[in-house]
Amino acid sequence: MKNNGPTLTLEAGCAQLQGAWTLEHYGQLKRNMSVVDASPQRLEASQLIELDTAGAALLVELLGAKVLCQLLPNASGLSAERQALLLAVAEAMLDHKSPPQASLSWTDSLANLGQKMLNGWQQFVMLLGFMGLTLSALACSIFVPSRWRITALVAQMQQCGLNAVPIVVLLTFLVGAVVAFLGATVLANFGATIYTVDLVAYSFLREFGVLLTAILLAGRTASAFTAQLGSMKVNEELDALRTQGLDPITLLVLPRLLALVLTLPLLTFVAILSGFLGGAMVSLLSLDISLAQYLSILQQIPIRHLWIGLGKAPIFAFLIALIGCLEGFKVSGSAQSVGQHTTSSVVQSIFVVILLDAIAALFLMEMGW
Numbered sequence: 001m002k003n004n005g006p007t008l009t010l011e012a013g014c015a016q017l018q019g020a021w022t023l024e025h026y027g028q029l030k031r032n033m034s035v036v037d038a039s040p041q042r043l044e045a046s047q048l049i050e051l052d053t054a055g056a057a058l059l060v061e062l063l064g065a066k067v068l069c070q071l072l073p074n075a076s077g078l079s080a081e082r083q084a085l086l087l088a089v090a091e092a093m094l095d096h097k098s099p100p101q102a103s104l105s106w107t108d109s110l111a112n113l114g115q116k117m118l119n120g121w122q123q124f125v126m127l128l129g130f131m132g133l134t135l136s137a138l139a140c141s142i143f144v145p146s147r148w149r150i151t152a153l154v155a156q157m158q159q160c161g162l163n164a165v166p167i168v169v170l171l172t173f174l175v176g177a178v179v180a181f182l183g184a185t186v187l188a189n190f191g192a193t194i195y196t197v198d199l200v201a202y203s204f205l206r207e208f209g210v211l212l213t214a215i216l217l218a219g220r221t222a223s224a225f226t227a228q229l230g231s232m233k234v235n236e237e238l239d240a241l242r243t244q245g246l247d248p249i250t251l252l253v254l255p256r257l258l259a260l261v262l263t264l265p266l267l268t269f270v271a272i273l274s275g276f277l278g279g280a281m282v283s284l285l286s287l288d289i290s291l292a293q294y295l296s297i298l299q300q301i302p303i304r305h306l307w308i309g310l311g312k313a314p315i316f317a318f319l320i321a322l323i324g325c326l327e328g329f330k331v332s333g334s335a336q337s338v339g340q341h342t343t344s345s346v347v348q349s350i351f352v353v354i355l356l357d358a359i360a361a362l363f364l365m366e367m368g369w
Helices: 023-032 053-063 065-074 080-095 106-142 150-160 162-190 193-234 237-243 248-286 291-299 304-329 335-367
Strands: 007-011 014-021 042-051
Touching: 014 023, 014 053, 023 053, 042 053, 042 065, 042 080, 053 065, 053 080, 065 080, 106 248, 106 304, 150 162, 150 193, 150 248, 162 193, 162 248, 193 237, 193 248, 193 291, 193 304, 193 335, 237 248, 248 291, 248 304, 304 335
Parallel strands: 014 042
Antiparallel strands: 007 014
């Protein structure tokens, strides 16, 4: 019986292939062959019986992809089909080299940091440009009633505002109760439990009411804006609007922007009342503070603290809507891109809201407001 065992011999600079280089003999090849150190000058394959992709891949591994590509044009005893197979496998393995190991030097870390800062600056510039486009579209549309999209505005107000009321009320009620519990625990050591009401009032009027609501809408509404506009871009609906002579910013961005700017202050007011209710429940059940006394203390809080909290809401809403819509327009033509930009819009919105709130708190403290 004829021996079809595959072999590779190197004599006088000539690599000679013998036998069947197939998947059936792959194990024998792996055991008996080793990587060729010297680069052969010629390839002889007249005694090659069979060749498939597994054998071709192993031959490329033994000789090297570059060496094999150089030998194939002048190979003897190799049919055109087998030569094409070897060439295709060699080129594929040449193009898919394993990536180099990442360097851990401090210069690479510094370069990484610089790249991230540059990306952040580019994102900031892009946001400013998109803000300018949106404000110019708003200025052009506000005095032209035919461009007003009342139906879209009301629909977006329902989605952004009315549908978000239950989650806002539940969250702020629980946070109000937690703040009252923690405040009472600390203030009881000083015999000042009554000031728990002031703690709840000031924290929700100035910070928690608007901040918690803005963070909720950043996760709920900004992601929805990005997903909606991103899906429209993937489906080429935005291109269809431009083809018809319609401006996507006027048609899609402005109703969402105005809806969020109008509803976030209202949701903030609801959040403040809900936080007060949570604090009142704890005060009534655990601190022996009656509802009448609780309301009496609230009436002594200056009204300017309410205006400070409500004044932040339109600014937060404006930026959340801008970031959500901008990330939607940046989506490329894949579902993965929609997910990436949706995540990015939520992270950016929350970061911007917290950053601006911290800056506002420092400014108001310095101004004595």
